Amino acid sequence: MSHPIHASLHALPLLGRPRLLFQGKERRLSQKGLALLYFLALEGPTSRARLAELLYGHGAALQNLRVEIHRLAKALGREVFPKGQDPLVLPDWIRLEVMGEGEVLAGLEGVGGLADWVLGVRERYHVPREAAGRGRLLGELSSLRPPFLLVLKGRLGAGQRAFAQALAGVLGLPFHETLRPEGLVYLVPPYPEVPLKDLLRSRALLVLRLDPGEEPRFFLELRAHYPADRLRVLALPLLDWLEAKGGVLAGVPFPEGARAYFHAGGQPEWIPDWLACPQGPKRPLAQLRLQTRLLSEPARLALERLSVAPGRIPEEVLDALEALPYLEELERKGFLVYQEGYRFAAEAERRLLYASLDQGRRHELHERAATALAFSGRLKEEALHRLALGERVGEGFFFRTTGWKGRPLGRGRERVLLPRGHGGLSLGEEGFALGLLEWDQEAWLDLEPLEEALVLEVAGEAYSPEGPPGLFLEVRGPKAKGFVRLEGVFRRRFLLAPGPWGLRFLGLGVAEFALRAFLPRPGEAEVWELTPEEVKKEGEDEGKEEGGGQGNVHL
Incomplete structure (x- = not known):
């Protein structure tokens, strides 16, 4: 049977019921024939003996395989495998189609001895929840086309494998963890010992995990020879709190979610471990100890x-x-x-x-x-x-609620509050969020100068680990500033005089908050007022407690 070189492609959808499609229509094939094609599409060239054992598992298995190959050729009206080919190779006019909906290889686990293999494929193509927060980054990479070399840098727990799996789904490519001629191939240390020329000729999208520290020879050789226009080195960032909340922590109450997020250091792969074992998961520690070897x-x-x-x-x-x-x-x-x-490169690793x-x-x-x-x-x-x-x-060594005096006031008509700029904050649907995971991190929000006195209400929820430094809000005005500790569900009201004001968050912890502003009026609610005299007195007291130390700890 002869056919043109550029024959129309047949598709094997990975998701849903196994089937072979040609121009959108299903070709009638036996389950064993489909299983044979899917196995070759996902695992690459395979010996006849192994295929016969998987599909039939008895003495006449090879004969049964030959019969099935003949049936395939008859059903498709063309030769599928050249006579005598061993190992069998999927013809180039049949492709795996990764896009779609449904369970991976639904129902194929009941064919022959393929149950364990099918479960393994489902695990391979299962995109963990921790990749859900990377949507924006995945969108930026959605135009990549193989051949390409993508290098993923990240610390322990960064979730490079989950990200590579999600990227394979976005690009509609098969996901492999061993070298294959096509698809997305994810490589981790120790890297395969293959000639450099084979990697340079590969038609696959190579995704390389690069750990912190010295760059290995495998990566350096690839970077030195791979075409620059088909190579990208990407440092996977930490998830911010809102990304984690919308992904791996979806539906988890704030206290439990914020604690897991903080102790995982924002690393998506570690967040589920801390969620499942709040007292201290063993897997992240084992990974870190292995790295220290x-x-x-x-x-x-x-x-x-x-x-x-x-x-x-x-x-x-x-x-x-x-x-x-x-x-x-x-x-x-x-x-x-x-x-x-x-300092430690990651506070979560130090802990x-x-x-x-x-x-x-x-x-x-x-x-x-x-x-x-x-x-x-x-x-x-x-x-x-x-x-x-x-x-x-003495308390004076660390930040504490200071610089304020209470004053009974009520809330009058609400006023529009205009932010002037911010840093270290994420903007959500109902306000702002922050995650201070390292000792030198800060977040800030400056307001447009106030033309009249207002009561500023800061309301939300916060988590910080036990012990110093805690999580603090600094309210800074034209002539004074004061600190207030944030923990649990909070609602703080501050009387602000006309002029420029700013908020600064410092310490360690996670918080969500919203801002509202009101005209002051007589009332019974406690509103905190900041005065230069109060701050001056507090500063003198702290100076007496601290002595002449030249501390550089950010508390």
Whole structure:
């Protein structure tokens, strides 16, 4: 049977009932024939012996397979496999179609011995909920066409595999985790040992997971030779709170969802783990410990010791915890970063290591750090370690609700409040949201100057982990500022004089809030008023408590 080279394509829809379509119409094939085609489409060239075992599983299996191949040719009116071909290869005029609706390979699990394989394919094409928050990024990549090299950079828990699965669905490409000539091929360390020329000739969309630290030779060779116009390196960002809430945390109450989101550090792959095990999931810790095995043993032990130091780590602590000789290795491998001082690259990773320390070991390390800081007069940083040791410290070392005095007022007519600009905030349907996951993060919102005195109402819900620094709102006016702690469901009202005002959020935690403004009128509700005299007095009190320390902890 002879046919033109560019014969019309036949399609095997992945979703829904297995069937072979030609120009939108179904071709009548047996279930075994369909199973044979689907297996080759998804797994690539396969030996006759393996196919016979999967489809029939008895002594006459090879003979049955030959009969099925003959039936396929008769049903389609053309030769499907060349005579004597082994392994069998799906002809290029049959393609897998990934787009559509329904269950993957619905009903095919009942054919021969394919049940386990079908379940594995469903798992392969199942897009985890944690990819749901990446919709905007997936949309930006929807125009990619193979051959292409996409490199996904991200820290542990970034969900590169889920993102690659979702991208395969968006592009309508088969998803593979081993090298294939076509489709989307997702590659992770240790990378396959194949000649570079084979990768450069591939017609697939290659998606490469690139872990933090030194760039491996496999990636460097590809980047050096792959055409620049068909290559993109993409750093997967953290999910912001609203993305997580609309995806992996959809339907989860705020307190539980915010806690899981915060402790996962915004990493989509870890959020379900923290949701299922609030006391501390084992999988993220195992992943992190496995990653630390890339370090020399002395550097790994130094990293564990440093986990008692949140935020920027003072040089005195680096010295006291015997980490100075290993800083270069820890930075080169991606565990520490230098930002006006060394700190963990991800606070969520530091907390995991810290939680894994034995109680006695923690106590010893905090004591060493506190003693070193006391000798150098760094009282704020010392206070953090004293608190961890169970000792009492003055409140003035940390932010607290300060700078305000209560005044009974009511709410008059509502006024329009005009934001002037903001940073670190996400805009939702009912207001703003923020997630402060690192010690140096802040969020802010500036208002257009007020022409009259107004009562500003800030209402919402907040989560912050136990202990310092907490999550705080700073309200800053023309001549004064004050702080108020945000936790649980809150509703705060502030009397603002005419002039420019701004809000700043600092500390650690997650919050959602809405703003409203009203004219003041007599009433009984407590409204907080900020005065320069009050702030001056508070500042003097804090100065007495703090002494002359040169603290650089962001609290």
